[in-house]
Amino acid sequence: MTVHIALLRALNVGGKNLVAMAALREMFAATGFADARSLLQSGNIVFAGGTSKTSELESLIERETEKRFALRADCFVRTAAEWGEILAHNPFVGEAKSDPARLHVMALKSAPKPVQLKALRAAIRGRETVELWRRHAYVYYPDGSGNSKLTPRLVEGHLETRATGRNWNTALKLQALASG
Numbered sequence: 686m687t688v689h690i691a692l693l694r695a696l697n698v699g700g701k702n703l704v705a706m707a708a709l710r711e712m713f714a715a716t717g718f719a720d721a722r723s724l725l726q727s728g729n730i731v732f733a734g735g736t737s738k739t740s741e742l743e744s745l746i747e748r749e750t751e752k753r754f755a756l757r758a759d760c761f762v763r764t765a766a767e768w769g770e771i772l773a774h775n776p777f778v779g780e781a782k783s784d785p786a787r788l789h790v791m792a793l794k795s796a797p798k799p800v801q802l803k804a805l806r807a808a809i810r811g812r813e814t815v816e817l818w819r820r821h822a823y824v825y826y827p828d829g830s831g832n833s834k835l836t837p838r839l840v841e842g843h844l845e846t847r848a849t850g851r852n853w854n855t856a857l858k859l860q861a862l863a864s865g
Contacts, residue, residue, distance in 0.1 A: 686719060686733040686734050687733065687734070687735070687737060687764055687765075688731065688732070688733050688764065688765040688863050689731070689732055689733070689735060689739070689742060689762050689763065689764055689765065690729070690730070690731050690762070690763050690764075690765060690768050690859050690863055691713075691728075691729075691730040691731075691732065691742070691743075691746055691760055691761070691762050692728060692729060692760070692761045692762075692792055692849050692851065693709075693728030693729075693730070693746070693750065693758045693759070693760050693849075694728070694758055694759040694760070694761070694847070694848075694849035695728075695758060695759075695849075696709075696727055696728035696756075696758055702756055702758065704728070704750075704754050704756065706723035706726055708753075708754070709721075709723060709728070709730060710722070710723055710730065712749055712750070712753050712754075713730060713732050713746075716745065716746070716749050717734065717735075718732040718733065718734045718735055719732065719733040719734045720732060720733045722862055724855070724858055724859055724862055725855065725858075728758065729851070729855065729859055731765075731859065731862045731863045737764075739762040739763060739764065739767075742760075742762045743759075743760045743761065743762050746760040746762070747759065747760045759794070759847045759849065761792035761793075761794070761849055763792065765860075765863035765864065768856075768859065768860055768863060769860060771790060771818070771821050771856075772790075772856060772857070772860055774818040774819075774821075775788075775790070775823055775853075776816040776818070776823055777814070777816070777823055777825050780825050780853075781853050784825075784827075785852065785853035785854045785857070786852050786853070786854055787825060787826045787827060787829055787830065787852070788823070788824070788825050788826075788852065788853040789823070789824045789825075789826065789830065789850040789851065789852050789853070790821055790822070790823055790824075790850065790851060790853065790856050791821060791822040791823075791824060791837075791840065791848045791849065791850040791851075792820065792821060792848065792849055792850075793820045793821060793822060793844065793846045793847070793848050794820070794846045794847040794848070795820060795846045796817075796819050796820045797817060797822075797844040797845065797846060801843055801844045801845055802815070802817050802844070804843045805839075805840060805843035805844055808835075808839060808843055809834075809835055810834045810835075811828060811833055811834055811835060812827045812828060813825065813826050813827070813833060813835040814827075815835075815840075822840060822844065822848065822850075824840070824850065830852075837849075837850060
């Protein structure tokens, strides 16, 4: 059975879209997935089973989330093998070691074009740095993401795709959970 990582966007953030992780795990089990495990309280689920087409899994999970919780939440699914590749292609190796909480990897619904990356970089007003690899953006926030003007909305607007991000520490924990 293929192991997948699902990232649900905007769950339990800022007191909005509250969903208990136990309820989310139950939803995955009821949908036919095996061994659903959550990480933290923000919509990170590792599970086994399902189709090999992650886009089909995303659609199914989005529909089930809306049906069960009356909540529209974008879902981003990657296989455990894909997640390993995402981590391996990180262009900010030094930052991942020295400052992992300020390095974020963003899963994207579609792969942006180079012109979109150029537009995003031109919109950056701080010291943030962005790189792309396939359907993923790597963002380093040297001054932290909390007060940064490089918000998810700005990233999505310039890259013209939906996104959700996790800091590097969480990305590594998801890999460990998917491997173990």
